[in-house]
Amino acid sequence: MTQSWQIGDIKITQINExxxxxxxxxxxxxxxxxxxxxxxxxxxxxxxxxxGQTLWSVHSFVIDTGSSVVLVDPxxxxxxxxxxxxxxxxxxxxxxxxxxxxxxxxKQIDYVAITHLHLDHVGWNTVLDGDRWVPxxxxxxxxxxxxxxEYHRGLTEGATVxxxxxxxxxxxxxxxxxxxxxxxxxxxxxxxCVDAGLVDLVPQNHTICDGVRYTSTPxxxxxxxxxxxxxxxxxxxxxxxxxxxxxxxxxxxxxxxxDWNRELSSERRVEFMESVADTDVLVFGTHFAGHSVGRIVRxxxxxxxxxx
Ligand SMILES: [Zn+2]
Numbered sequence: 253m254t255q256s257w258q259i260g261d262i263k264i265t266q267i268n269e270x271x272x273x274x275x276x277x278x279x280x281x282x283x284x285x286x287x288x289x290x291x292x293x294x295x296x297x298x299x300x301x302x303x304g305q306t307l308w309s310v311h312s313f314v315i316d317t318g319s320s321v322v323l324v325d326p327x328x329x330x331x332x333x334x335x336x337x338x339x340x341x342x343x344x345x346x347x348x349x350x351x352x353x354x355x356x357x358x359k360q361i362d363y364v365a366i367t368h369l370h371l372d373h374v375g376w377n378t379v380l381d382g383d384r385w386v387p388x389x390x391x392x393x394x395x396x397x398x399x400x401x402e403y404h405r406g407l408t409e410g411a412t413v414x415x416x417x418x419x420x421x422x423x424x425x426x427x428x429x430x431x432x433x434x435x436x437x438x439x440x441x442x443x444x445c446v447d448a449g450l451v452d453l454v455p456q457n458h459t460i461c462d463g464v465r466y467t468s469t470p471x472x473x474x475x476x477x478x479x480x481x482x483x484x485x486x487x488x489x490x491x492x493x494x495x496x497x498x499x500x501x502x503x504x505x506x507x508x509x510x511d512w513n514r515e516l517s518s519e520r521r522v523e524f525m526e527s528v529a530d531t532d533v534l535v536f537g538t539h540f541a542g543h544s545v546g547r548i549v550r551x552x553x554x555x556x557x558x559x560x
Contacts, residue, residue: 254354257545257560259534260484262463263316265354266536266544269327269347272308274301276339281306283506284499292502294556298542299498306497307541310340310372313490314356315481320461321356322363323389324479324490325538329375333436335427340372347376348388361389363460366396367492367538368473369404371433374441385444394445395460398453399475401442407434469494469524471517472508489528490536494521498540498557501525501548525555534560 256265286304289295300306315322327347328334334341348358366373377394378385387394407413413430427433445451456475459465466477472493481488494517495501496508504521507514528535528548535557537544543559550556 254350255545256354257488257534257536259481259488260463260486261318262481262483262488264481264488264536265314265316265356267312267314267323267327267347267351267354269310269312269345270343271541272310272539273339274305274307277308278305280508280510281497281499281506282509283503284497288503289499292499294558295499295502298559299540299557306499308497308539309541309544310539311544312376313536313538314351314354314361315464315479316356317461317463317483320362320464321360322365322460322464323351323356323361323376323392324365325367325373325492326364326376326388328372329378329441331380332371332375332440334371334433335436336371336430336433338425348379358389359391361392363464364389364392364394365460365464365466365479366394366400367478367490367494368400368476369396369434369437369442370473370493371437371441373492373538374437377441378444385440387445387448387450390448390450392450394451395454395458396442396451397456397458397466397475397477399456400473400477401453403474404434405438407431408438469520471511471513471520472496473512476512486532486534488534488536490538492538494524495535495537496539498537501555501557502551503554529555 289300289304313324328340379388456468463483467480469478479490504525505518507517511517529550546559
């Protein structure tokens, strides 16, 4: 079932790609042990199971302002080579059919916005046409934050990485070579859009269209950006992987093992939770399973994610 929310005059719709298999991301947030997860009762049943395992989703959000349609974080895509997380590669999901059923044909997408250039946020940028990768959204401007784009392009050329992607080696047959994976992401999901002349490299905090802007939230990647949506006095915030899992409301200092800079990620999350706690800001969780949209409410010294 397609779910939508309203921020003033702006409509936001979730497009699901897949639910992450239970156990696949165990250990990604090192502190989130089964006992620690079970100590946060409001995580159950959408965000954790009775064994204390965290639950995750891969999906996108479509922002429809009435005059522009922005697709945020187009997931893993079909038929991609993803040696870093093999289970997410070679997919064949009806994501584009779901997008159409929600009222958005590929040609209607005006902008593609990307919180960061990881494999599960850029996949539907392109589709296979025979044996060639071509842009999925021919009328869209693919707006990438320039610093984020250049950092990842640097990885394709062998730049040093600080991310600890050790969790990936626990996946069946995974190849933890981040340089190789980033090269594949560029070849299959980024470069075809550049070659078609559809890419705009934009500064941090760039306004994409009226009511929709990037908001710098570094930490998960060097220049990770979330999305802020404002209309009619209301505010929405699409997290990207800045808030990776709802448990980070209860424990904002817990970072993901895949974060580029865990201290920075933690600091910015603490600031964020404090700034939105007990306000009307609607938070859209990019990997939140089940009810992915809600508000941050104060819960003693920490916070709770209260789904709407
Ligand atoms: Zn992600």
